[in-house]
Amino acid sequence: MTGTPTLAVENLETHFFMKAGVAKAVDGVSFTVDKGEIMGLVGESGSGKTVTGFSIIGLVDPPGEIVGGKVLFKGEDIVGAPEERMQKLRGDRIAMIFQDPMMTLNPVLRIDTQMIETVLAHEDVDKETARQRSRDVLAQVGIPAAEERMKAYPHQFSGGMRQRVAIAIALLNKPDLIIADEPTTALDVTIQGQILYEAQKLCRETGTALIWITHDLAVVAGVADKISVMYAGRVVEQGGINEVLDHPVHPYTIGLLGSVPGHNTRGQKLYQIQGMAPSLLSLPKGCAFQSRCQFADGECDQTQETSEPVPGRVVRCCHPQVEAAE
Amino acid sequence: MSVFIIRRLMQSILVVWIMSLIVFVGVNIVGDPVDMLINPEADQAEIERFIRDLGLDRPLHEQYWYFVLNALKGDLGNSFIFNQPALKLIIQRIPATFELAIVALLMAVVIGIPLGVYAGLKPDTRTSKTIMATSILGFSLPTFWVGLMMIMVFAVMLGWLPSFGRGETELLFGIEFSFLTMDGLAHLLLPALNLSLFKMSLVIRLARAGTREVVHQDYIKFARAKGLSQNRIIFVHLMKNIMIPVVTVLGLEFGGLIAFSVVTETVFSWPGMGKLIIDALHNLDRPVVVAYLMIIVLIFVVINLVVDVLYSILDPRVRLQDLKG
Amino acid sequence: MNETASETVTIDPVAIDPIVREAETPFRRFLSDYFESRVAVGSLFVLGVIIFIALFAPIISPTNPYDLASVSILDSKLPPGSQSLSGVNYLLGTDGAGRGLLSSIFYGLRISLGVGVMSAMIALCIGTAVGLVAAYYGGRTDTIIMRVVDIQLSFPAILVALVLLAVLGKGIDKIIIALIIVQWAYYARTVRASALVERNKEYVDAARCLALGNPRILFRHLLPNCMPPLIVVATVQTAHAISLEATLSFLGVGLPITEPSLGLLIANGFEYMLSEKYWISFFPGVALLITIVSINLVGDQLRDVLNPRLQK
Numbered sequence: 025m026t027g028t029p030t031l032a033v034e035n036l037e038t039h040f041f042m043k044a045g046v047a048k049a050v051d052g053v054s055f056t057v058d059k060g061e062i063m064g065l066v067g068e069s070g071s072g073k074t075v076t077g078f079s080i081i082g083l084v085d086p087p088g089e090i091v092g093g094k095v096l097f098k099g100e101d102i103v104g105a106p107e108e109r110m111q112k113l114r115g116d117r118i119a120m121i122f123q124d125p126m127m128t129l130n131p132v133l134r135i136d137t138q139m140i141e142t143v144l145a146h147e148d149v150d151k152e153t154a155r156q157r158s159r160d161v162l163a164q165v166g167i168p169a170a171e172e173r174m175k176a177y178p179h180q181f182s183g184g185m186r187q188r189v190a191i192a193i194a195l196l197n198k199p200d201l202i203i204a205d206e207p208t209t210a211l212d213v214t215i216q217g218q219i220l221y222e223a224q225k226l227c228r229e230t231g232t233a234l235i236w237i238t239h240d241l242a243v244v245a246g247v248a249d250k251i252s253v254m255y256a257g258r259v260v261e262q263g264g265i266n267e268v269l270d271h272p273v274h275p276y277t278i279g280l281l282g283s284v285p286g287h288n289t290r291g292q293k294l295y296q297i298q299g300m301a302p303s304l305l306s307l308p309k310g311c312a313f314q315s316r317c318q319f320a321d322g323e324c325d326q327t328q329e330t331s332e333p334v335p336g337r338v339v340r341c342c343h344p345q346v347e348a349a350e
Numbered sequence: 351m352s353v354f355i356i357r358r359l360m361q362s363i364l365v366v367w368i369m370s371l372i373v374f375v376g377v378n379i380v381g382d383p384v385d386m387l388i389n390p391e392a393d394q395a396e397i398e399r400f401i402r403d404l405g406l407d408r409p410l411h412e413q414y415w416y417f418v419l420n421a422l423k424g425d426l427g428n429s430f431i432f433n434q435p436a437l438k439l440i441i442q443r444i445p446a447t448f449e450l451a452i453v454a455l456l457m458a459v460v461i462g463i464p465l466g467v468y469a470g471l472k473p474d475t476r477t478s479k480t481i482m483a484t485s486i487l488g489f490s491l492p493t494f495w496v497g498l499m500m501i502m503v504f505a506v507m508l509g510w511l512p513s514f515g516r517g518e519t520e521l522l523f524g525i526e527f528s529f530l531t532m533d534g535l536a537h538l539l540l541p542a543l544n545l546s547l548f549k550m551s552l553v554i555r556l557a558r559a560g561t562r563e564v565v566h567q568d569y570i571k572f573a574r575a576k577g578l579s580q581n582r583i584i585f586v587h588l589m590k591n592i593m594i595p596v597v598t599v600l601g602l603e604f605g606g607l608i609a610f611s612v613v614t615e616t617v618f619s620w621p622g623m624g625k626l627i628i629d630a631l632h633n634l635d636r637p638v639v640v641a642y643l644m645i646i647v648l649i650f651v652v653i654n655l656v657v658d659v660l661y662s663i664l665d666p667r668v669r670l671q672d673l674k675g
Numbered sequence: 676m677n678e679t680a681s682e683t684v685t686i687d688p689v690a691i692d693p694i695v696r697e698a699e700t701p702f703r704r705f706l707s708d709y710f711e712s713r714v715a716v717g718s719l720f721v722l723g724v725i726i727f728i729a730l731f732a733p734i735i736s737p738t739n740p741y742d743l744a745s746v747s748i749l750d751s752k753l754p755p756g757s758q759s760l761s762g763v764n765y766l767l768g769t770d771g772a773g774r775g776l777l778s779s780i781f782y783g784l785r786i787s788l789g790v791g792v793m794s795a796m797i798a799l800c801i802g803t804a805v806g807l808v809a810a811y812y813g814g815r816t817d818t819i820i821m822r823v824v825d826i827q828l829s830f831p832a833i834l835v836a837l838v839l840l841a842v843l844g845k846g847i848d849k850i851i852i853a854l855i856i857v858q859w860a861y862y863a864r865t866v867r868a869s870a871l872v873e874r875n876k877e878y879v880d881a882a883r884c885l886a887l888g889n890p891r892i893l894f895r896h897l898l899p900n901c902m903p904p905l906i907v908v909a910t911v912q913t914a915h916a917i918s919l920e921a922t923l924s925f926l927g928v929g930l931p932i933t934e935p936s937l938g939l940l941i942a943n944g945f946e947y948m949l950s951e952k953y954w955i956s957f958f959p960g961v962a963l964l965i966t967i968v969s970i971n972l973v974g975d976q977l978r979d980v981l982n983p984r985l986q987k
Contacts, residue, residue, distance in 0.1 A: 115577030127568035132590045142576045490967040492918050494925045495960040606831035
């Protein structure tokens with residue numbers, strides 16, 4: 025890859041210190057995202073993908089805390105950076121899109137207020153310039169008659185429109201990195217498709233790096249360049265999107281792909297991964313997936329190191345299914 | 351929006367009318383108006399003349415009708431004690447009470463909101479805990495006793511501030527106000543503070559609760575993700591959201607302030623409406639009691655109306671809902 | 676896309692989630708949550724002492740301030756801690772008529788607490804019944820009832836009380852009636868709000884399916900689930916009732932002189948303020964203050980503990 029990656033996460037650890045114990049929400053996560061690259065961060069609820077997103081942008085609130093690892097944004101480690109530095113980066117160089125568009129916009133402030141303030145917070149321009157820029161970006165995300173619509177309040181927009189506004193806000197200051205946390209989960213399928221397409225186009229054109237957090241493999245398949253699969257706070261498999269989807273190596277990824285409806289023949293029972301995800305408060309020693317894995321044995325009790333059984337593919341497993349993939 | 355206002359106006363008129371019924375019925379049926387209204391030393395002929403003059407021998411609904419007619423003309427009877435129109439007596443005293451209430455409200459807001467927001471943002475600091483503890487005291491302490499203690503400490507023992515009366519006043523638009531003179535301010539300070547304590551505690555608790563709720567909302571986190579400064583988040587995003595419940599409560603509580611001024615005015619001998627009604631109750635000056643009740647109901651209804659309108663201005667969701675409905 | 680799995684594998688819940696280990700009854704959890712706050716426990720204790728004093732005032736009072744034989748004008752206006760000519764030690768001093776302040780406070784607590792609690796309890800019963808009916812039957816009944824409640828609640832308590840007392844006159848029963856009328860609306864509104872939430876829950880439908888009579892559903896099923904906010908409101912309202920009664924008595928429109936509550940004691944001391952005989956008003960006020968504050972603190976903790984939204 026060319027030059028310093030936009031984002032390089034190294035062994036990130038974020039723990040939540042609660043009355044009942046310590047929940048290791050992010051337990052040694054590493055990945056890189058280059059300029060213009062789209063990475064899908066996939067996992068079930070509780071896998072730690074959202075907390076990873078918040079950790080990168082520095083918005084982990086107590087009782088959570090980043091306890092280890094590095095987050096290198098364009099080479100600069102921003103873990104533990106002073107709040108003023110983070111404030112400068114957020115909304116300007118690193119932007120985040122949240123999952124629920126209903127609650128991300130302040131219901132008592134107008135859309136234009138919420139957009140203009142984002143521009144003014146990072147650049148010394150006059151209000152009219154900021155307003156124009158907001159208008160242009162709104163048009164860019166496909167909101168018709170942006171000039172008048174800007175004066176409206178969030179509740180006057182539909183869910184799809186609101187999410188477009190949130191995306192527009194993320195784009196306002198032309199960030200280097202966008203973290204999108206389930207941005208299309210609350211929207212219906214047609215809009216989802218549109219947004220996916222536009223996201224891809226955008227990253228190609230502007231060189232913005234994008235992390236797309238989701239639980240839905242299908243969504244990510246259409247848009248990402250590479251994929252990191254998370255389970256119980258750890259990345260269990262990582263690689264190019266097509267390679268991973270065609271030849272999954274980690275038993276969990278295999279299970280995930282196997283349970284997508286359509287993979288089995290009609291009339292057969294839908295495949296499910298047996299067992300339940302463990303509580304983050306009491307992860308087992310060694311591999312977190314063992315209790316549900318058909319290939320598990322005694323070795324799995326040891327701490328799992330990452331390995332690269334196939335070039336370009338990083339796995340955390342002692343029984344990577346290299347031959348079984350087909 | 352005008353539909354909204356008209357509807358509220360109709361409701362208000364209904365309430366005033368019902369109150370007039372209650373007051374009228376209460377005064378004329380539960381008590382014996384003959385005993386109350388007539389000089390006990392009058393002889394039989396005089397009593398009968400009185401009864402005819404006051405229309406007490408007419409059927410009740412006729413009496414009520416006359417009552418309403420007179421009320422609309424502005425005649426609510428004469429005070430027994432002062433022998434002046436009851437309405438005039440009360441209206442004379444309104445500026446004093448309103449001045450006290452408004453200053454108290456200002457104090458409650460100006461001091462209460464910053465304290466409450468602070469306690470909500472940093473709930474675990476010593477200052478916050480002190481603020482909350484003090485607010486419980488302010489909430490629980492009976493106003494009249496605090497007033498007494500204030501007089502004890504500031505007037506008698508320390509001699510800093512006067513303990514009763516209104517002090518010097520100055521005319522503004524033809525009405526006398528105390529805050530325009532230094533002496534007047536000195537007289538105003540203690541009673542206004544006393545009156546405001548209860549509301550201040552309420553405001554502190556409201557502001558704190560509102561802050562705590564709003565601070566955890568997604569849109570605050572999103573505002574942080576946009577890189578907005580702390581000040582902007584607090585003073586714009588947070589404030590506007592907690593102002594809605596605070597304003598609603600304050601608006602209603604302003605009426606409460608006027609009602610509660612009864613106590614403060616008694617303790618500090620502040621010459622307002624409240625003192626008038628207490629004296630009237632003691633002296634069984636029925637016309638004044640009736641007049642006071644009617645005026646106060648009117649004031650309340652107007653206040654509620656204003657608050658509703660203000661609320662719809664502040665919260666855009668309410669405004670638009672009514673346009674559709 | 677299926678993420679959660681069926682239980683084809685038996686999993687030991689304790690291994691996975693140690694919190695599940697101890698089965699706690701809701702009541703035990705409530706107690707342990709309540710006792711987390713030292714302030715709340717302290718307040719509860721103080722409240723207990725006050726109730727004890729109120730109940731046993733005639734027995735534990737050092738003197739009987741209403742026994743005219745034992746009260747002498749020569750003892751009047753003695754500062755706290757002084758001894759009378761007859762050798763009685765007045766811990767808190769005496770008032771204008773020579774009555775021992777400590778004893779007067781004990782008796783006063785009795786009356787203040789008695790009137791406050793009784794009116795609150797009766798208002799609670801009335802308000803709860805009305806609120807339940809409004810929530811359960813809905814429709815027109817609900818609208819009418821809530822209109823009345825809203826209108827009454829838009830007027831401050833003290834005003835309603837003044838109106839009622841102007842109409843009803845003086846006397847301990849009239850005060851209690853006035854206090855009840857002032858308070859019932861708060862209970863009605865609170866109960867209705869939680870009953871509305873509960874009514875839509877499934878167990879009510881289930882009870883209906885079993886053809887249980889309406890009153891039975893109301894009382895046996897809906898009511899217990901509306902208890903938590905009701906308890907919180909009850910504590911706060913009791914404090915308000917006591918405060919309101921004291922205020923009314925202070926203003927001279929409350930309890931008659933034969934039943935001196937703390938408010939009246941304070942009023943009696945008003946005239947001596949300027950001559951620096953502060954204790955006559957001060958100590959009854961402190962007693963009133965302690966009572967109200969401890970009730971409010973207990974209510975505060977109850978609210979935090981019983982509020983499902985704040986549960987961790």
